[in-house]
Amino acid sequence: MDSQLNLFSLKEQRAEVRDQKSEEQKISSPISNPPSPQIKYNSLEEAKSAAMKCTKCILCKGRTNVVFSDGPENSKIMIIGEGPGENEDLQGLPFVGRAGQFLDKIFASVNLNRKEHLYICNIVKCRPPDNRAPEEAEAKACSEYLQAQIKYIDPKIVILAGAVAVKGILKMKDAKITKIRGQWIESKDPLLAGRKIMPILHPSYLLRHEWNKAPDSPKAMMWKDVQEIRRAFDSLLLT
Numbered sequence: 518m519d520s521q522l523n524l525f526s527l528k529e530q531r532a533e534v535r536d537q538k539s540e541e542q543k544i545s546s547p548i549s550n551p552p553s554p555q556i557k558y559n560s561l562e563e564a565k566s567a568a569m570k571c572t573k574c575i576l577c578k579g580r581t582n583v584v585f586s587d588g589p590e591n592s593k594i595m596i597i598g599e600g601p602g603e604n605e606d607l608q609g610l611p612f613v614g615r616a617g618q619f620l621d622k623i624f625a626s627v628n629l630n631r632k633e634h635l636y637i638c639n640i641v642k643c644r645p646p647d648n649r650a651p652e653e654a655e656a657k658a659c660s661e662y663l664q665a666q667i668k669y670i671d672p673k674i675v676i677l678a679g680a681v682a683v684k685g686i687l688k689m690k691d692a693k694i695t696k697i698r699g700q701w702i703e704s705k706d707p708l709l710a711g712r713k714i715m716p717i718l719h720p721s722y723l724l725r726h727e728w729n730k731a732p733d734s735p736k737a738m739m740w741k742d743v744q745e746i747r748r749a750f751d752s753l754l755l756t
């Protein structure tokens with residue numbers, strides 16, 4: 518893990534990437550989504566309170582904890598993942614297992630962290646059995662909580678970690694995450710309009726793939742993407 522992180526901090530990579538915006542990052546892909554339904558909750562606290570005792574889908578049966586979120590509620594960046602795994606279920610916090618720790622290191626490489634900058638949540642708040650992907654009906658049942666999170670956190674930047682998050686938020690069922698990652702995507706969904714939305718590779722994908730310096734390696738892609746996210750965050754600070 519440490520050697521992987523060290524690769525991120527190589528100065529020559531930082532210099533190489535800082536001055537170039539990838540072609541993908543210049544692409545804007547307007548997506549027309551069905552309008553979001555009205556937000557069911559009057560506050561984030563109300564949504565969280567409902568989620569904590571929710572039995573709207575079968576995932577409630579296997580959970581130890583409802584995993585609602587981590588990070589400050591005034592964050593400008595929201596990271597949305599897929600669903601809790603074993604460690605997350607046990608601790609009641611998102612992205613705290615091996616992949617989550619790796620995500621922390623990726624963002625720490627550009628001085629962003631969940632204590633100050635990142636609000637982290639998932640498409641579903643309860644752990645799917647055997648770490649399977651959430652089913653469409655489960656994601657739909659849970660969407661009222663995520664919609665409330667987006668409305669009340671009001672992030673300017675929304676990062677979708679992995680294909681399940683892309684499918685759940687942008688309804689891009691056939692999009693390949695390796696093709697659309699790193700792009701700023703526009704959505705006409707009223708809840709998402711005006712926010713900068715970027716898919717990134719899921720950190721567990723990175724952990725599963727060999728790390729090397731090739732420009733098209735998962736590591737190099739993630740390095741480009743996290744640099745671009747940092748640039749977007751910096752530009753928010755100037756406005």
Ligand code: SF4
Nearest residue numbers: 571574577643658659
């Ligand atoms: S996953 Fe979401 S909808 Fe399903 S029981 Fe948990 S909180 Fe409720």
